[in-house]
Amino acid sequence: MPTALPLPPRTARLLPWIIATAQFMPMLDGTILNTALPTMARDLAEDPLRMQSVVIAYMLSVAVLMPASGWISDRFGTHRVFLGSILLFTLGSLLCALSASLLQLVAARVLQGFGGALMMPVGRLVVLRAYPRTELVRVLSFVTMPALLGPLLGPPLGGWLVEYASWHWIFLLNLPVGLFGCLVAARLMPDLRGLQRTRFDTPGFALFGAAMLLISIALEGLGELHLPHARVVLLLLAGLACLAAYWLRAVFAEAPLFxxxxxxxxxxxxxxxxxxxxxxxxxxxxxxxxxxxxxxxxxxxxxxxxxxxxxxxxxxxxxxxxxxxxxxxxxxxxxxxxxxxxxxxxxxxxxxxxxxxxxxxxxxxxxxxxxxxxxxxxxxxxxxxxxxxxxxxxxxxxxxxxxxxxxxxxxxxxxxxxxxxxxxxxxxxxxxxxxxxxxxxxxxxxxxxxxxxxxxxxxxxxxxxxxxxxxxx
CATH class of the missing domain: 1.20.1250.20 (MFS general substrate transporter like domains)
Structure with a gap:
């Protein structure tokens, strides 16, 4: 459907708040989590050094799925995709809170990552399509403001929850916010789609996704994972090779991913x-x-x-x-x-x-x-x-x-x-x-x-x- 239709005044006023809430949830979740990792390791009877996989699982799932977010939005519409992304993130949060082992927690974080990979870019895409370009700076500045509260509130809130409640509440906090976001988005989120439907570029997605995955692991290897430098170099070169292969293919593909x-x-x-x-x-x-x-x-x-x-x-x-x-x-x-x-x-x-x-x-x-x-x-x-x-x-x-x-x-x-x-x-x-x-x-x-x-x-x-x-x- 065309994307230039004007929004009703009430929707135009409230829509930035919905998108801002979606930006806020992943930022708060990520900054709270780092504070709680030692306590989570103790409760799950795990080595604290292995708990970094909880953070990395989320990051890698975002890196893999995010490249497809534009095609998914064009194919299924921003209403269904945005609503589905909040539901995925909220369900992932519930499963994280219910996890009794590191493996369950990592799997739940992957589900959260799939929700986060769609939530943030689709929200910005709605702003890009629903508002005049002359208002783009104002609206984008507004929707990113609550996301800045995540790094501010996350560490002290995470420390307080771990000390006075339990680490499970780090994830349970997302449930009321996510359910409220779902209810409001179901009523107000417009259903904007691409001007024409194209086939999904599966080979391109595989190449680009592999590149993002390998490069992300290599970058984490320099920091959190402390991988040997030779392994980091190999991962980085493999990721760059996949990226180069993608762009060479994209030059001649009829409808490439990018x-x-x-x-x-x-x-x-x-x-x-x-x-x-x-x-x-x-x-x-x-x-x-x-x-x-x-x-x-x-x-x-x-x-x-x-x-x-x-x-x-x-x-x-x-x-x-x-x-x-x-x-x-x-x-x-x-x-x-x-x-x-x-x-x-x-x-x-x-x-x-x-x-x-x-x-x-x-x-x-x-x-x-x-x-x-x-x-x-x-x-x-x-x-x-x-x-x-x-x-x-x-x-x-x-x-x-x-x-x-x-x-x-x-x-x-x-x-x-x-x-x-x-x-x-x-x-x-x-x-x-x-x-x-x-x-x-x-x-x-x-x-x-x-x-x-x-x-x-x-x-x-x-x-x-x-x-x-x-x-x-």
């Missing part, structure tokens, strides 16, 4: 590649900073957790300002300047040491949260705003995959750099603190490289009225 033609849209190509390279730096921040505060500076876990609150608060405060800044300055100026600023702020964390006042550290982290928030709003919107309607679902799915992959890549690179600098016997002073400082300089420089990509944007890219008469073609 068409190379997507990159003919100038702003989309720059937005996707800029997302990938910029998040290499900013994606390492949530991994590195708690470790720096506790291992490098000797902060207590509660102090380290409190220090991350300014990041989330400033991120939320920036969201309402982002549309005005982008409208006034344009995507090119905002993204080039802000990317350089992000890199400089990340690199300047290398100046933090035991003598840095706590208040100054909080201000520094708060600034990083604000500029990151503006960056994500601008990057995601510029990638989607000029896409023709026929490419909306495919382009949105590819953007979701790139965001997911780049966050994992940022953590993997951060872990690899930290391990490398830690092994450097030439480090002066406190070797561990010096390793963190060298790592922050490197990830800051990596983030800055994205500015060269965003400099390729034209001043008119993403501007209201620019080519919008062609977007319905």
């Amino acid at each position: 068409s190379p033609g997507l990159f003919r849209t100038h702003s989309f190509a720059i937005g996707v590649l800029g997302n990938l390279f910029t998040r290499l730096g900013s994606g390492a921040l949530p991994f590195l900073t708690p470790l720096l505060l506790q291992l490098g500076l000797g902060y207590s876990p509660s102090q380290a957790g409190m220090a991350m609150i300014p990041v989330a608060l400033s991120s939320m405060a920036m969201k309402p300002l982002a549309p005005r800044l982008i409208e006034r300055l344009g995507y090119r100026r905002v993204l080039v300047g802000n990317t350089l600023l992000i890199g400089a702020l990340l690199a300047s964390l290398a100046l933090v040491d035991g003598d840095t006042p706590y208040a100054l550290l909080l201000l520094h982290l708060g600034l990083i949260g604000a500029v990151n928030s503006l960056q994500f709003s601008a990057m995601n919107t510029v990638a989607l705003i000029d896409l023709p309607t026929r490419d909306a679902s495919s382009g949105n799915s590819l953007l979701s995959v790139v965001v997911q992959l780049s966050m994992s890549l940022g953590v993997g690179i951060g872990a690899a750099l930290l391990n490398g600098f830690s092994a450097d016997g030439a480090a002066q002073g406190d070797p561990l603190l010096a390793a963190f400082q060298g790592t922050y300089v490197c990830v800051g420089l990596l983030a800055m490289f994205g500015a060269a990509l965003f400099f390729q944007l034209r001043p008119e890219d993403g501007r209201p009225g620019w080519r919008h008469d062609e977007l319905a073609d």
Whole structure:
């Protein structure tokens, strides 16, 4: 069915709240879970080091299914797919709470991952298709605000639940939220579909899914899994080979999973590649900073957790300002300047040491949260705003995959750099603190490289009225 039909006023007001709730659930679930893993291991009579499989199972199931989210939405409609994704995530949460063994818990997390793989990109696709392109920045900024509450509420809430209740409540909390989301989505979620039905690209999905799976395991091997470097290299090369095979096939396929033609849209190509390279730096921040505060500076876990609150608060405060800044300055100026600023702020964390006042550290982290928030709003919107309607679902799915992959890549690179600098016997002073400082300089420089990509944007890219008469073609 056509996707340009206007929404009823009540639906237009409430729909962002439904999508925001769906963004919030996986973010809260993931940040709560890390706090509870030691307690869960004790209750399940497992080695705590094996519990990381609970996190990895979710991540890998998301990486495998997310590439198909655009075709699934076009084939079955956003109403059924979005509703089904919430139901899958909620059912997975219930099964997690009822799990009596690690194997059952991992299987339930896979089911949760399938729900999360559809929930987040389909929600953004609905925004892309249901609202005028001139409102895209405002609506996307709004729906991502509650997701920022996950990292803020997750760690303290997880610690409180584990200490005063049980780890099962980490998953049971999702049940009322999920059921409420299902009831509201069933009434208000529009049923938007692609303009034409195409056959599912099964060989392409197999190649692309294998690439995401192998690359994700390789990246986790650098960090959480501590795989030997030779094995990581082999996995990474195998994943890149599958990815290259996919793109070679996509050039000649009639209806590929992701068409190379997507990159003919100038702003989309720059937005996707800029997302990938910029998040290499900013994606390492949530991994590195708690470790720096506790291992490098000797902060207590509660102090380290409190220090991350300014990041989330400033991120939320920036969201309402982002549309005005982008409208006034344009995507090119905002993204080039802000990317350089992000890199400089990340690199300047290398100046933090035991003598840095706590208040100054909080201000520094708060600034990083604000500029990151503006960056994500601008990057995601510029990638989607000029896409023709026929490419909306495919382009949105590819953007979701790139965001997911780049966050994992940022953590993997951060872990690899930290391990490398830690092994450097030439480090002066406190070797561990010096390793963190060298790592922050490197990830800051990596983030800055994205500015060269965003400099390729034209001043008119993403501007209201620019080519919008062609977007319905």
